[in-house]
Amino acid sequence: MTALWTSAAIAEATSGTASADFSANGVAFDSREIGPGDLFIALKGEHSDGHLHVEQAFAAGAAGAIVSQPVAGPHILVSDTARALDALGKASRSRTDAKIIGVTGSVGKTGTKEALYAALDRCSFGKAHRSVKSYNNHVGVPLSLSRMPQDTQYGIFEMGMNHAHELSALTRLVRPDAAIITAIAPAHIGNFANGEIGIVDAKAEIFEGLTPGGTAIIPHDSPHFQRLRKKAERHAGEVISFGFDAGADVRAIDVVAAPRAGSLVTAKLGDRSLCFTIAEAGRHWVSNSLAILAAVRAVGGDLATAGLALAEMSGIDGRGRRHLITLKSGGKATVIDESYNANPASMKATLQHFAAEKIAGRKIVLLGAMGELGEQSAHYHSALAEDILQSGAEAIILVGEDMTHTAAKLEQGLDRGVKMSHASSASEALTEVAKLISDGDSLLVKGSNYLGLSSAVSALVSGEY
Template sequence: MPELFTVEALLAATGGRAETLAAKSIGSISIDSRELGEDALFVAIKGDRFDGHDFVEAAFKNGAVAALVCKGGAGDGRILVPDALEGLRDLARAARQRSRGVVVGVTGSVGKTTTKEAIRVVLSAAGRTHASIKSFNNHWGVPLMLAGMPENADFGVFEMGMSAAGEITPLTQLVRPHIAVITTIAPAHLGAFDSIDGIAAAKAEIFAGVEPGGTAVLNIDHEQAHLLTAAANAFGVRIVTYGFAPGADWHVGRLETTGDGSVAEIHHDGAIHSLLLNVPGRHMVANAVAAMAVAKIAGVEPDVALTALAGFGAQPGRGQKLLLGPSDKPLLLVDESYNANTASMTAALDVFGSQKASNGRKVLVLGDMLELGTESGKLHASLAAAVNASGADRVYLVGTHMAALAEALGGGRVVAHTQTAVEMADILVNDLAYGDAVMVKGSKGVGLAGIVDKIRNRFA
C-alpha cells in the first residue's frame, strides 16, 4: 500500500512521543481494531460505549503497525498524545494542508450520502478521488476520512452531518472545501430545533469553512432555499443552484421515470444534456444533477459526468433493489432501511408507486421516523396520502410513532403493527411470497435492517 504518512510526519503533526516503534510509515488509519488496512495506524479514541484503548492489543494482533494512544505509555508500538481524537484531527489537518486537490463538502437533511456517492463516481472518472465511506460524517468520522486522504489525490469528497446546531462548523473548518453542497432542508432531527429554519441555519454552517473563492452548490427545491443563499452571500461564497425550480442554474426539465430508471433533460448555460440513470425517482435525478454541477466547477466536462452517472446505482439501505429467488417469479426487495424523515419517505413512496410487482402484491414495511420532536405525530400521519398513492396492497408498521399513521390510514388498511422490528420480522416473512414487491423504510435506530436481512436469507 502507498505511504500515507511517514512516522516522522505523523509525530510532527500530532506532537506525539514514541519510544519503540519499528514502522517507518503508515499506509492507512482506522479506529476499529477489526477492520484494518495495510500498514495501519490504530487510533484509540474513546466513544460513547467503548474505549479504543481496550482494543490496542487486538489491533496489533490484526496487523496494525502502530497505535495512537493517550494513556498506557509510549512503548511497544504506541505513539502517546494528550488526546487520541485530537491527534486524529491533527492528522486530518496535516492531510488537508498538504493536499493540492479539489475538495468537496456535502451536507443536507436528505440525500447527502447518495449525492456524495454520485459526486465520487463522477470525479473518479476524471482523476484520483478520495471520498468518505459509508456515513462517516460526524465528529470522528470526518477527521478519520480526511486523515486518510492520499497526498496525490486530485479530488476529495467529504460528507458532513449533524444532529444539533454548531456541529458542522468544526467539521467544515477541518475539511475547508472548495465546493460546498447542500442537498435539501427537511424536518430531520427536528427535536433539537425550534423550526425547520433552524435546521437550515445549522446546515449553512458549512459555508464557514469554504476556501476563499469557493462555491456553494444549492438545491433550491425547498422553502428554505432563500435562507441558504442569504447565508452563502454573507460568507462571500459564490452560488450555483440546481433543481426542478424555474431559474435554477442546472435546471431539470422534462423527466421520465419508471420503476427501473430515469431519463431527464438538464438545462445549463444554454445547453441541454440528456441524463440517464438506472435508478428511478425525482430525488435521485436531483442528486445526480448536483454531481454534474460539482463536476463542472471542478473542471470535469458534462459528457464525462453523464457517462459516469449512467452506471450509478442506489446504495445499500438507500433504495437498493434486489431480485431474490427464481428469475421467472422473483421477489423484489427495495432496501430503504438506513434512514427516514418525511421528505425521504415521501420520495421513496413516490418511487414505489411506479414499481410493479412481477406476479404478486405490493408490500410496504414502514418504521418510525425518529428525532422529530413534538411534531412527530403530525408528521407520521401526514404520510397517509403518499402511502395510499403508492398502490401498496399490504402495509406493515413498526414503532410507537407509527400509531399516528395507522390512525390516519384507517381501519383495515394496516395488516400488522408491532413495537419492534424483531417482533415484525417473522410476521412479515411468513406472509411474503415470490412475485411480491416489498419496500422496507424507516430510521436506522428502528432496526429494519434486520428485517431486510431476514427477507434476504429466506428468499435468496
C-alpha cells in the first residue's frame, strides 16, 4: 500500500524540517481521532493547543506530527501549523489528476456531497474521496484535501460559510472542476447587512476557484437565479441550471411517490432523459438529485450508476435518517432525525414533506429554534407556525428562547385537541417526548445544532430516556 504522505513530501509541501523519516496513511488534528499510522497536526486554537496533546497522539499510534515547537517523536517543524495544514491541502490538490466537485448552499450540501460520493465511488470502483462529516470550514476543507489519496479519480468537497469572503478562500484551495450551489435560504442572515442578497453573493464566491473551463451548477428555481448566473459566468466555462422550471437545463419532468417515502423521477438532461428512484424523501431531494446528475455528467461520471446510487441512499444521521425505536411503554415508534441544523427553508421543506406523509399513528414534532437570523429572527420564527399547523402534528414540542414567537403565533390557530409545550433545553424536551410518544407514532426532530437535539435522538434510539 502506497503511503498517503512521506515525511519528505510533507516537509516539501509545508516548507518544514523533518526530524526523522516516516510515512503516514491518514491525517487528523484531533488527538482523539488519531489511529495507527496517522499524521497529527498540532493546531493552536482560541481555547486549545494541539501541542498539549502530541504525547496522546503518539500513544494512539501517530506516525508523526506537524508542530511549531520540537517534540519527542518524529515530526515536521514549521513556523505555523495552521498555514502548514493549508499548504498540505494545496499540495494534495496539486498532485492529483482527479476531477474535483465543490458543493455549497444554504440547505442540502452535505446530503448532495454524500450522494455524489456514492455515485462516483461506485463508477470509479472505490477511487472517489470526499470530506467527511461536515468538515466544510477553514480547517475542515484543507484537512479533507490533505486526506485525499494521489490516485483519486473523483473528489467531492463541501464548503460552508457564515460570513462574506470565507468561500472565496476555501474554493481557491479546492479548485473545483465543477461547483454546485444547492439552494439559497436565509441561513446566517444575521451576519449580512444586506440580507439575503449578501448570502447569494457569498455563496457565489465558490465559482471564483473554478479551474479554467470549469462548470457552475445553479438552482434555476431560485428567485436569485439571474444574479447567480451573472456571477457564475465571470468564472465558469459552462453554466448549468437545474430545477423544476421549464427553462432549467437539467429538470424534473415527472415526479411520483415511490415506496418507503422516496420518489420516482423522470429528468431531462439536455438531449437525454433518465428515469430513476430516490430513496430519500421530499421534493428538496428531487432538486438535489438534479444537481447531482448535472455534476456527474460535468465530470464524466456514469449517469446510470448515479441513478442506482440515489436509489440506494440511506438517511444521514441528523439529516433525515429514520429510526424504528422500541418504547419503554411497549410498541414501536418512528423517529425522523433532522437534528443537525435548521433554517427557514429547510424547516419549511421538512414540515411540508411530513404533512404529506400518511402514517397510521400520530404525528409529533420536536422543533428547535433557528440560529443566526439576527433582527429577522422573530419574523421567521412566527412564520414557522403556519407550516407546523399544516403538518398535521397532534403534539408540538418547541425548544429554545426564539420559539416564543412561534408559540405565540401557534396559540392563535391551534386546534383544541393539539398539545403544545415549550422547553428550554434538549433534556427538557426529551422528558416531554417520553410522556407523549406511544405505539405507532412518528416523531420529527429538527432544530439548529447549538441546541443539541441530537442528544434527544440518541437517547430515544438507545432507549436511555
